[in-house]
Amino acid sequence: MNFLAHAELARHGSDDFLRGNLIADGVKGQQLGDWPAAVAEGIRHHRQVDAAIDRHPEVLALRASAPAAQRRFVGIALDLVWDHFLAARHHDRQLVARCYRVLGGAPAPDRLGRLVPAMIEGDWLARYADFGFTCRAIAGIGSRLRGPNRLAELTPWLDDEYPRLEAAFVRLWPEMQARFSG
Template identity: 30%
Template sequence: MNYLAHAYLSFNDPHITVGQMIADFVKGKQVFTYPDTIQQGIRMHRALDEFTDKHPATRRAKAIFQPSCGPYGGVFMDVVYDHYLANDATHFTLPALQEFVASVYGVLEDNHHLLPPFFQQVFKYMRTENWLYRYHERDGIFRSFSGIVRRAKYFEHPADVPFGVFEHHYLTLGDCYREFFPDALAFMKNQE
C-alpha cells in the first residue's frame, strides 16, 4: 500500500497516521526514539506491507507488472492500489477525499518536528503537488510512476512502461483491489 492507504488505515488517529506515513524512513532502532503511539503506527505500516505482499490478489496484480517491470512491480502496484482507493465510492467522494487529504497534511504539519529529515523533504513535495488527492487521477498515477522511475537505481524504462501496464490491465487491477482492500481493512482494524 502507498501513502493514501496507509493514512486511511490509520483510522483518523493523528499519531498512528504520523507513524504510518514515516515508517519507510525510520530505520532500525530509530523507531524507539518516537513516542509509543507513533511507534505503533510504524508497526502497523510494516504489518500492512507484509499483509499486502502476501495477499493472493496482490500477488496476481504484481504478476501483471512483473514481465515489464521486474521486481519494481510491487512498488508500482502500491501506487495503483491508492488510485482505486481514491476512486472507491464506498470510502470516498471527491469532496470527502479532498477533506481527508487536507486533514492528513494538517496532521503531518502539526507534527513536522517529529518527521525524519528526508520525509520532511518528501512531505514538502507531497503537499505542494497534492499527491494524496491526485491519486484519483490517472495523470496523478503517471506522475507518481515518473517519480519512482527517476529514483529507481535499476529500472531502465520510462514511466510509460508501467503506466501502459496500468492502462492496459485497468479493469483486472481494479478487481484485484476490490478483492484485497476489504481484507486489508479487516486486518488493520485488528492491529489497533
C-alpha cells in the same frame, strides 16, 4: 499501500499513530525507541500492512503477470495504484486535510524530507484520483532509483491492466480494512 491507503487504515487512531503510519517508509530499522510510543506503534502498523499486502494473493498474481523486466518493481507501482482507487472511489477531504496537517506539523524523516512538502503543496493525495497523475508519480519514483526507469516502463502495462487492477482492489481492500482498521 501508499500514503492514502495507510491513512485510511489508521484513521481511527491518534494523530501520532497516523503520523507513524504516514512516515514509516522514511524510518529505517527496528529500533523505534526514539519515537513517541504512538508514532512507533503507527510505524509497526504500517509495516504489518505492507507485509500483508505484499503476500496477498491478488498482489502475487499481478506481480507474476507483469512484464519480466519490471516484475521486481510491481509492488512499488501497486502501492500508488491502490491510492488511486481510494482517491477515485472513496475520496475523503477531511482525511486528506488531517494527513497534511499531521505531516506538516513536524519534520519528516530525512528520506521523506523533500517529498512531504511537495506532496502537501501539490495535493497529491487528492490528485491520485487521476490515473495519469498516478502513473506520472510512479515514473517519478523510478527516476530516483538507480539504473533504467523500470517504473516508467511499467506504466503502459498498468494502463492496459487497469480493469484487472481495479477488480483486484475491489477484492483486497475490504480484507485490508477488516484486518487493519482497528
